[in-house]
Amino acid sequence: MKKTLLSLAAAAAVMSFGTMAAEAKVKACFIYVGPIGDFGWSYQHHQGALEAQKQLGEDNVELAYLESVPEGADAERALERFARSGCNIIFTTSFGYMDATNKVAGKFPDVKFEHATGYKREHPNVSTYNSKFHEGRYVQGVIAAKMSKAGVAGYIASFPIPEVVLGINAFMLGAQSVNPDFKLKVVWANTWFDPGKEADAAKALIDQGADIITQHTDSTAAMQVAAERGVKAFGQASDMIKFGPDTQLTSIVDNWGPYYAKRIKAVMDGNWEQSDVWGGMADGHVVMAPYTNMPDDVKKAAEDTQAKITGGFSPFTGPINKQDGTEWLKAGEVADNGVLLGLNFYVKGVDDKLPQ
Amino acid sequence: MRIELSKRPQHSTLFSVLSPFIALALTLVAGAIMFSLLGKNPGEALYFYFIDPLREVWSLHELAVKAAPLILIAVGLSICYLSNNWNIGAEGQFIAGAVLGSFIPVVFPGFQNWTVLPLMLIMGMAGGAAYAAVPAYLKVRFNTNEILTSLMLVYVAQLFNDWLVRGIWRNPEGMSFPGTAPFHEYAVLPAIWPDAGRAHWGIVFALVAAVVAWFMLSKTLRGFEVKVLGQSPRAGRFAGFSSSRMVFFAFIVSGALAGLAGICEVSGAVGHLNEKLSIGYGFTAIIVAFLGRLNPLGIVAAGIILALTYLGGEAAQISIGVSDKVVRAFQGMLLFFVLACDTLIHYRIRLVSALPRSKTAEA
Numbered sequence: 001m002k003k004t005l006l007s008l009a010a011a012a013a014v015m016s017f018g019t020m021a022a023e024a025k026v027k028a029c030f031i032y033v034g035p036i037g038d039f040g041w042s043y044q045h046h047q048g049a050l051e052a053q054k055q056l057g058e059d060n061v062e063l064a065y066l067e068s069v070p071e072g073a074d075a076e077r078a079l080e081r082f083a084r085s086g087c088n089i090i091f092t093t094s095f096g097y098m099d100a101t102n103k104v105a106g107k108f109p110d111v112k113f114e115h116a117t118g119y120k121r122e123h124p125n126v127s128t129y130n131s132k133f134h135e136g137r138y139v140q141g142v143i144a145a146k147m148s149k150a151g152v153a154g155y156i157a158s159f160p161i162p163e164v165v166l167g168i169n170a171f172m173l174g175a176q177s178v179n180p181d182f183k184l185k186v187v188w189a190n191t192w193f194d195p196g197k198e199a200d201a202a203k204a205l206i207d208q209g210a211d212i213i214t215q216h217t218d219s220t221a222a223m224q225v226a227a228e229r230g231v232k233a234f235g236q237a238s239d240m241i242k243f244g245p246d247t248q249l250t251s252i253v254d255n256w257g258p259y260y261a262k263r264i265k266a267v268m269d270g271n272w273e274q275s276d277v278w279g280g281m282a283d284g285h286v287v288m289a290p291y292t293n294m295p296d297d298v299k300k301a302a303e304d305t306q307a308k309i310t311g312g313f314s315p316f317t318g319p320i321n322k323q324d325g326t327e328w329l330k331a332g333e334v335a336d337n338g339v340l341l342g343l344n345f346y347v348k349g350v351d352d353k354l355p356q
Numbered sequence: 357m358r359i360e361l362s363k364r365p366q367h368s369t370l371f372s373v374l375s376p377f378i379a380l381a382l383t384l385v386a387g388a389i390m391f392s393l394l395g396k397n398p399g400e401a402l403y404f405y406f407i408d409p410l411r412e413v414w415s416l417h418e419l420a421v422k423a424a425p426l427i428l429i430a431v432g433l434s435i436c437y438l439s440n441n442w443n444i445g446a447e448g449q450f451i452a453g454a455v456l457g458s459f460i461p462v463v464f465p466g467f468q469n470w471t472v473l474p475l476m477l478i479m480g481m482a483g484g485a486a487y488a489a490v491p492a493y494l495k496v497r498f499n500t501n502e503i504l505t506s507l508m509l510v511y512v513a514q515l516f517n518d519w520l521v522r523g524i525w526r527n528p529e530g531m532s533f534p535g536t537a538p539f540h541e542y543a544v545l546p547a548i549w550p551d552a553g554r555a556h557w558g559i560v561f562a563l564v565a566a567v568v569a570w571f572m573l574s575k576t577l578r579g580f581e582v583k584v585l586g587q588s589p590r591a592g593r594f595a596g597f598s599s600s601r602m603v604f605f606a607f608i609v610s611g612a613l614a615g616l617a618g619i620c621e622v623s624g625a626v627g628h629l630n631e632k633l634s635i636g637y638g639f640t641a642i643i644v645a646f647l648g649r650l651n652p653l654g655i656v657a658a659g660i661i662l663a664l665t666y667l668g669g670e671a672a673q674i675s676i677g678v679s680d681k682v683v684r685a686f687q688g689m690l691l692f693f694v695l696a697c698d699t700l701i702h703y704r705i706r707l708v709s710a711l712p713r714s715k716t717a718e719a
Contacts, residue, residue, distance in 0.1 A: 035680075066673055068680045071632040073625035076554070077418045078670055084414075085674055095533060096632055119531055160522070162532045190518075342531040355522075 029087035030065040033094035040218030040237040045093040048256025071096025079104040132280030134170035136252035138315035141174020144212040146298040154205025156215040186352035195221035239289040251289035321348040361703040379693035405668035417553025424558035425617035427659035429641035432610030434650040440586040445506030446614040447638025448513035449484040453615020456483025458629040461543035472542040484615015492607035535630035545624035556624030570652040
């Protein structure tokens, strides 16, 4: 009993000392929807957090994180606990935290909140940020059209939300820039992470004649199936070359570190301001893994496309028709971000009916 | 040599009462060992786990938010389990209640007055009850195994809800993201003390349900019927009790309470219906029901303890950096020790040697 009391007292002492020491530092807190070991979405966010801390110095930045936080009623509690535990800036790294982020931000005006992939900024201390992953998918489309012998690629999609539809369209447009008759088949896996389902989807697509596989789901299963069946594939979220050394053409790597470092630095310097950032290749948010398993001319085409996008080209530059053949963008017209962020239709050539 | 469980002729009343506490103590000891193995100071870890979340008012409110659905569902399950009906599908009934309860604010958003909330709660209960009546009917009519049917219906409910909120019920202003529009003010279950924290009326419903169920089980003929049919269906038949009617009664009450928990969660804690609703309350409530020894009042305490493990898990993760998996490990240990203690109250362990008796005696 005595011992317990002692350790309780010790714990209390550690705690109060902890808060005192923290005053000099900026405390940056991260809330993740998945486990940090998923090698996909949450993993990359955590890597970004660690990179930001390394860049700004461990003496200046203290990190705290909560992983696998459900996106319902629990998120609000987790955020409030963060805000009360002395966090100066809180990154909420999944779309489903949107309402909870805004609610808690209203209660704690001195804490800065950064919500990934959302669109609500109801208080001056809430910013939103996202990355233009579709820029990378356009490059992948170019590579796919050059590499495919059958002229057919298979796309494993997660859920019919705008970002996923945007990615499918960008891939299609990239492929069409090389081969106007290129075909894209889509399978909706209805999951972000389910290796079994993703593998089945990859098999089904290959059986339907696709010889290039790409995915908007997080596991490495499709890459492994593609390797077994001898077709090429693109990785997702992180560099998956380990899982398909002779298979991966490239991978879109989510690179959050520079943004996190910039925002935490702004809090340190006292000049943090509300913003809505949608960073792409030019900002270093979207990084392509090395171009591998392809001839030099394809690699050259990929690098040229990447340079073009970094130089300011938008994959959604007209003329572009919708799937039903009606005109969407006139020649030279560029889709504005608002339309892209709510995109709910396919461009011409996608061989699938969008689930509504 | 082998180990045998033999039934005790009588079991100790004292230990029956003490067993949940012994189980809790053993869990704490095992938890302390686990933290030491993880290289953390066990005293500090247990402090953050079980004391820190109780120190502040807002956190107590959060405890109530988390405990309310667990208690509501577990009280219903206790009636099922006491009457020997193994309803494993409370998660599905929870979702069915949430979906049907959301019907009015989603389909008729213009219908706004004070009757909306009571109607939502009633429809939530009706949804859960109707969904639970399916395995009950299958059991009575076709003698199917209710463990399987009720469990499988969970997946049906999850996918149906998913389909709704991505499709016809999706918020038209939600940028094509899944989820209904936020409920209007008449459809939101209010907080009890909005200035102090988030606890909504769900916790009050949970406490009332627990007291009513306790009264029913211990003081009324209906409660006697539940227990008799649960322990000996044959004796129940001699007493003139209908076991088919009991199957329906238990499932419908249990389903209604799970449905109420579902609509309270949607209307009180979240504010709209989305696809992230199902996070396993219906399954965790099974632990709560057994930890509370299938006694509704015990379930109140058990629900609070289980809710505390979630809150404590977060506090410990933030302050000393232990993994969120520790929460699961804690809940698993708790259930294991509860069941082990119960087993040892009813049975004793004997080591039976394969050798002849005389030789064992000599050894």
